[in-house]
Amino acid sequence: MSTLTLLNGMEVPQIGLGTFGGTRYSPEQVAQAVYGAIKTGYRLINCAASFGNEEKIGEALEQAMEEGLVARDDLIISSKVASDMHGKGDVLLSCAQTLRDLRLDYLDMYVIQWPFSDTGPFDVGEFMMVWRQMEKLLYMGLVRSIGMSNMTITKLDAVLPLCRIRPSVLEMELHPAFQQQELFYYCYAKSIQPIGICPLGSPNRADKDDDDISVIEMPEIVAIAETHKVHPAIVCIKWAVQRGQIPVPFAIDEIQYTNNLRWVSKLPLTESEMEKIEVADKNCRLLKGKEYLWEDSDDWQEIWDNEA
Numbered sequence: 001m002s003t004l005t006l007l008n009g010m011e012v013p014q015i016g017l018g019t020f021g022g023t024r025y026s027p028e029q030v031a032q033a034v035y036g037a038i039k040t041g042y043r044l045i046n047c048a049a050s051f052g053n054e055e056k057i058g059e060a061l062e063q064a065m066e067e068g069l070v071a072r073d074d075l076i077i078s079s080k081v082a083s084d085m086h087g088k089g090d091v092l093l094s095c096a097q098t099l100r101d102l103r104l105d106y107l108d109m110y111v112i113q114w115p116f117s118d119t120g121p122f123d124v125g126e127f128m129m130v131w132r133q134m135e136k137l138l139y140m141g142l143v144r145s146i147g148m149s150n151m152t153i154t155k156l157d158a159v160l161p162l163c164r165i166r167p168s169v170l171e172m173e174l175h176p177a178f179q180q181q182e183l184f185y186y187c188y189a190k191s192i193q194p195i196g197i198c199p200l201g202s203p204n205r206a207d208k209d210d211d212d213i214s215v216i217e218m219p220e221i222v223a224i225a226e227t228h229k230v231h232p233a234i235v236c237i238k239w240a241v242q243r244g245q246i247p248v249p250f251a252i253d254e255i256q257y258t259n260n261l262r263w264v265s266k267l268p269l270t271e272s273e274m275e276k277i278e279v280a281d282k283n284c285r286l287l288k289g290k291e292y293l294w295e296d297s298d299d300w301q302e303i304w305d306n307e308a
C-alpha cells in the first residue's frame with residue numbers, strides 16, 4: 001500500500017482501521033476485526049485508551065505477530081491519552097498502561113485526544129504541561145511520533161509556537177459533510193498530517209442530533225457511488241485518500257473492512273467528482289464534544305472556538 005511521509009520521516013499507510021466500538025461492538029468483536037484487518041493488509045490501527053478495548057486489541061496484535069502475519073516494524077499502532085489523564089505524570093502512566101494493554105514496547109503515534117481535561121475549558125498552560133509529557137515520551141523512545149486531536153486553528157496558533165517538538169499528526173473529523181477546509185489547509189501548510197476520524201460520518205453512533213447529516217446518504221455521494229458501482233462509504237474513503245488525509249474507517253464486518261482497503265488503490269475519483277464533493281460540504285460537525293461542556297457554558301460551539 002502507498003504511504004505518506006510524516007514531518008519526522010515516518011512512513012504511514014494512506015488508510016487505517018478505526019477501533020471505536022462504542023456500545024454497539026464489544027472489545028472482543030473489535031479485536032477480531034483488528035486481527036482480520038491485519039490479515040487483509042491493514043498496517044495502521046487507530047486505538048485509544050478511552051475506547052475501552054486496548055486489552056483485547058493487544059491480544060489480537062500479539063496473535064497476528066506470533067503467527068507471522070506481520071512484523072512489529074511493519075505496523076503503525078496509534079493510541080491516545082484520554083482527557084482524564086492530563087495531570088502531572090499522568091501521561092507517562094497512561095502511555096505505560098496502553099503499552100501494557102496493547103502488549104507492545106513502543107507506540108508509533110501517541111495523540112492527545114482532547115485539548116482540555118475533564119474538568120475545565122482549554123488552557124494554554126495546562127495543555128503545554130500535557131504536551132511536555134508527550135515530548136518526554138518521545139525522548140524516552142516509548143513513542144515514535146506525537147500528535148494532537150480535536151483542535152482548532154485558534155488553539156493551534158496558541159500552542160504551536162511553544163512546542164519543542166511539533167505534532168506530526170492531527171486527528172480531526174473529516175468527511176464530505178464536514179471538510180474543515182481552513183483547518184485542513186492550515187495543517188497542510190505546517191506539515192502536520194491530518195488523520196480523518198469519522199470518515200463515513202459515523203452512521204450509527206449513539207449521540208446523533210436530529211439535524212446531523214447522514215454522510216453516506218448525501219445525494220452527491222450516492223450519485224458518484226452509483227457511477228462507480230460501489231457503496232457510498234467507498235466514495236468517502238476514496239475522496240479522503242485522494243484529498244490527502246489518512247482516513248481511519250471503523251468496521252468489524254470483514255467484507256466492509258476488506259472493501260474499504262481494497263478500493264483505495266482502484267480507479268480514482270475524477271477531478272470533476274472531487275470538485276462535486278468539495279462543493280457539497282455541509283459544515284456539519286457530528287462529533288460535537290458536548291460531554292466536555294464546562295460549567296457556565298451551554299453552547300458546544302465554544303469548545304470549537306466558534307470556528308465551524
Ligand SMILES: NC(=O)c1ccc[n+]([C@@H]2O[C@H](COP(=O)([O-])OP(=O)(O)OC[C@H]3O[C@@H](n4cnc5c(N)ncnc54)[C@H](OP(=O)(O)O)[C@@H]3O)[C@@H](O)[C@H]2O)c1
Binds near residue numbers: 233256
Ligand atoms: N480522536 C478522536 O477523538 C476520535 C473520535 C472518534 C473517532 N475516532 C477514530 O475514528 C474512527 C472512525 O470513526 P467512527 O468509528 O466514529 O465511524 P466511521 O468510520 O465514520 O463509520 C463506521 C461505520 O460505518 C459503517 N461502514 C464501515 N465500512 C462500511 C462499508 N464498506 N460499507 C457500508 N458501511 C460501512 C459501519 O456501520 P455498521 O457497523 O452499522 O455496519 C461502521 O460501524 C474510530 O473508530 C476511531 O478510531 C477518533
